[in-house]
Amino acid sequence: MTDTSPAPRRRKSWIVAVPFALVVILAIGWCGLWFYAASRAEREIDAWIVREKTLGRVWNCGERSLGGFPFRFELLCQSPTLETKGGDPLRISAAKAHAVAQVWAPNHIVAEFASPARVEDPKTGRIYEANWTLLQMSGIGDTSGRPQRFALVVDQPDVKWVPAPGADALPVLSASHLEIHARRNPATTAVPDGVDYAATITGGESAMLAAAGATGPLNLNLQGTVTAAEDFRPMAVTDRLRAWAAAGGILKLDTLAITTPKAAVSASGALALDAAGRLNGAVNVGFAGIEEVARNLSRTGVIPQEMAPIVGALALAGKPGDVAGRRGATFSLLLKEGVLQLGKFPVGIIPPLY
Numbered sequence: 354m355t356d357t358s359p360a361p362r363r364r365k366s367w368i369v370a371v372p373f374a375l376v377v378i379l380a381i382g383w384c385g386l387w388f389y390a391a392s393r394a395e396r397e398i399d400a401w402i403v404r405e406k407t408l409g410r411v412w413n414c415g416e417r418s419l420g421g422f423p424f425r426f427e428l429l430c431q432s433p434t435l436e437t438k439g440g441d442p443l444r445i446s447a448a449k450a451h452a453v454a455q456v457w458a459p460n461h462i463v464a465e466f467a468s469p470a471r472v473e474d475p476k477t478g479r480i481y482e483a484n485w486t487l488l489q490m491s492g493i494g495d496t497s498g499r500p501q502r503f504a505l506v507v508d509q510p511d512v513k514w515v516p517a518p519g520a521d522a523l524p525v526l527s528a529s530h531l532e533i534h535a536r537r538n539p540a541t542t543a544v545p546d547g548v549d550y551a552a553t554i555t556g557g558e559s560a561m562l563a564a565a566g567a568t569g570p571l572n573l574n575l576q577g578t579v580t581a582a583e584d585f586r587p588m589a590v591t592d593r594l595r596a597w598a599a600a601g602g603i604l605k606l607d608t609l610a611i612t613t614p615k616a617a618v619s620a621s622g623a624l625a626l627d628a629a630g631r632l633n634g635a636v637n638v639g640f641a642g643i644e645e646v647a648r649n650l651s652r653t654g655v656i657p658q659e660m661a662p663i664v665g666a667l668a669l670a671g672k673p674g675d676v677a678g679r680r681g682a683t684f685s686l687l688l689k690e691g692v693l694q695l696g697k698f699p700v701g702i703i704p705p706l707y
Contacts, residue, residue, distance in 0.1 A: 383423060384422075384423070387422055387423055387456065388422075390426070390456070390459075391419055391421075391422075391426060394419065394426055394459070395419055398428070408585075408586045408587075409437055409438040409439040409440075409586050409587040409588075410435060410436075410437055410438075410587060411435070411436040411437075411438065412433070412434070412435055413433070413434045413435075413436075414430035414431060414432065414433055414434075414450075415430075415431045415432030415433075416430075416431040416432070417429070417430050417431075421453065423456075424455065424456050425453055425454065425455055425456060426453070426454045426455075426456065426459065427451065427452070427453050428450075428451070428452040428453075429449070429450075429451055430449065430450040430451075430452075431449055432446065432447075432448065432449070433446070433447050433449070433450045433466075434446045434447075437587035438587060439586070439587045439588055440587045440588035440589040440590075440592060440593075441474070441476065441587070441588075441589050441590065442474070442475050442476065442587070443472060443473065443474060443475075444471075444472070444473040444475065445470065445471070445472050445473075446470065446471045447466045447467065447468065447469075447470040447471075448466075448467040448468060448469060448470075449466070449467040450464055450465070450466050450467075451464065451465050451466075451467075452464035460493060460494045460495070460496070461491070461492075461493045462491065462492050462493075463489065463490070463491045464489070464490045464491070465487070465488065465489050465490075466488045466489075466490070467488075468483065468484040468485050468488065469482055469483065469484050470482070470483040470484075471483075479514070480514070480515040481512055481513065481514055481515070481525065482512070482513050482515060482522055483510065483511065483512045483513075484509075484510075484511045485507050485508060485509055485510045485511065486508045486509040487506070487507065487508040487509075488505075488506075488507045488508075488510075489505075489506045489507075490503070490504065490505050490506075491503070491504045492504075499537075500537070501536065501537050502534075502535070502536045502537070503533075503534070503535045503536075504532070504533070504534050504535075505531075505532065505533040505534075506530075506531070506532050507528075507530070507531040507532075508529075508530055509527075509528075509529065509530075510526075510527060510528050510531050511524075511526075511527040512524075512525045512526045512527065513525055523560070524558075524560045525559070525560060525561075526557065526558070526559050526560075527557070527558045528554050528555060528556050528557040528558070528571075529555045529556030529557075529570075530553070530554070530555040530556065531552075531553070531554050531555075532551075532552065532553045533550075533551070533552045534550065534551045534552070535548050535549065535550050535551075536548070536549050537549075538578055538580075546580070546581070546582070546583055547578050547579055547580035547581065547582055548578065548579055548582045549576075549577075549578050550575070550576070550577055550578070550579065551575065551576045551577075552573065552574075552575040553572075553573060553574050553575070554571065554572060554573040555570075555572055556569070556570040556571075556572070557569055557570060557571035557572065557573065558570065558571065559571065561650075562613070562646070564649070567613045567615065567616050567643075567646045568613065568614065568615070569613060569614075570613070570614075571611065571612070571613050572610075572611070572612050572613075573609075573610070573611050574608060574609070574610045575606075575608065575609050575610075576607045576608040577604065577605045577606045577607045577608070577609075578605040578607070579602065579603070579604050579605070580601070580602050580603045580605075581597055581600035581601055581602035581603075582597075582602065583600075584596060591630075591706070591707040594626060594630065594706050594707050595630070595707050597626070598625070598626035598627065598628065598630070599628070601625075602625065602626070603623055603624070603625045604623065604624045604625070604634075605622075605623045606620060606621050606622050606623065606624070606636070607621060608621060609621065610677040611677070612677050612678075612679075615642050616641060616642040616643045616646055617639070617640075617641040617642065617643075617676045617677040617678070617679045617681060618638075618639065618640060618641075618643060618676070618677070619638070619639040619676050619677045619683075620636055620637065620638045620639070621636070621637050622634060622635050622636030622637055622686075623635065623636075624636065624688065626706060627690065629690075629705055630705035630706045630707035631690045631691035631703075631705050631706075632688045632691055632703050632706070633688050633689060633690065634687075634688050635685065635686065635687050635688070636685075636686045636688070637683070637684075637685050637686075638667070638683070638684060638685075638686055639671075639674060639675070639676035639677070639681050639682065639683040639684075640664065640667065640668050640671065640676060640681050640682050641676040641677070641679045641680065641681030641682070642679075642681070643664065643668075644664060644665050644668050647660060647661045647664040647665070648661045648665075657704070660701075662701075663693065663700060663701035667682070667684055667686075667695065667700065668682045669682075671683050671684040672684065688703070691703050691704065691705060
């Protein structure tokens with residue numbers, strides 16, 4: 354009897370083989386691309402370190418490695434150090450740094466630093482130590498590497514001063530949480546290039562303020578814009594202020610609110626410096642319960658002695674109003690060539706800043 358059943362159909366093996374081959378080719382290509390990009394990243398890091406050195410910032414790693422295959426770039430730096438040359442030199446060191454960038458967004462870098470850190474001032478010999486539970490920095494740059502955004506987040510920062518080698522460290526400042534943010538503010542025809550800034554401190558404690566009668570916790574909220582903020586080379590504070598004034602810089606203060614259980618300060622306005630280093634501008638200020646703090650800070654030399662009577666006079670002359678959610682004295686101040694005016698009446702002089 355003849356078998357009339359149809360012959361079995363041959364499987365089209367290429368339907369499976371072709372996609373598999375494409376996946377293999379893509380994987381090989383991706384591997385090659387990642388290792389090429391990693392090699393280029395290493396060269397870019399070396400070139401960046403050289404550029405930074407010419408600007409007065411010397412970066413070093415005790416040991417450096419690059420990994421993160423297949424979807425990230427991870428830079429691990431043991432015992433990182435930063436030394437600034439020129440102006441007010443500093444040497445900063447930490448235990449470890451770990452920076453990460455995604456392959457599809459290499460211009461967005463997130464880095465974490467392990468404590469403890471140490472800050473040394475070669476000029477004065479002062480040494481500070483810092484610890485934290487989390488310190489994370491992030492930055493976004495444009496295609497040329499120019500920074501556009503920056504953020505710093507710190508949990509449980511604790512800064513201490515080491516008065517002498519081998520001596521016990523003395524508390525300076527601690528907090529539950531600290532954040533600092535900055536983003537580039539493009540220039541307009543009337544205003545030079547600037548930076549928007551914001552900072553918050555939650556649960557702050559300061560030995561200096563506690564000694565002046567302002568026990569914590571201290572909370573701070575700060576927002577504003579500073580123009581003509583292009584030159585980030587290390588330099589002395591007076592030189593930086595002089596260069597900033599020459600560039601027509603303006604410090605805009607949108608919000609400043611500082612509160613402790615017994616005192617509060619608020620401020621907003623805009624300030625600039627003239628060629629002689631004198632302050633000019635207008636500021637709206639509010640005080641609540643800080644007169645005694647100002648007197649104590651003046652007595653210990655933390656603030657100029659001229660400031661305490663000015664604060665007292667302003668508190669008496671101000672109008673009742675809200676100060677960071679509390680009842681206090683508010684007033685508008687003008688600064689003309691360093692002369693502090695309440696309305697048309699001079700109430701004090703702020704010395705030139707350089």
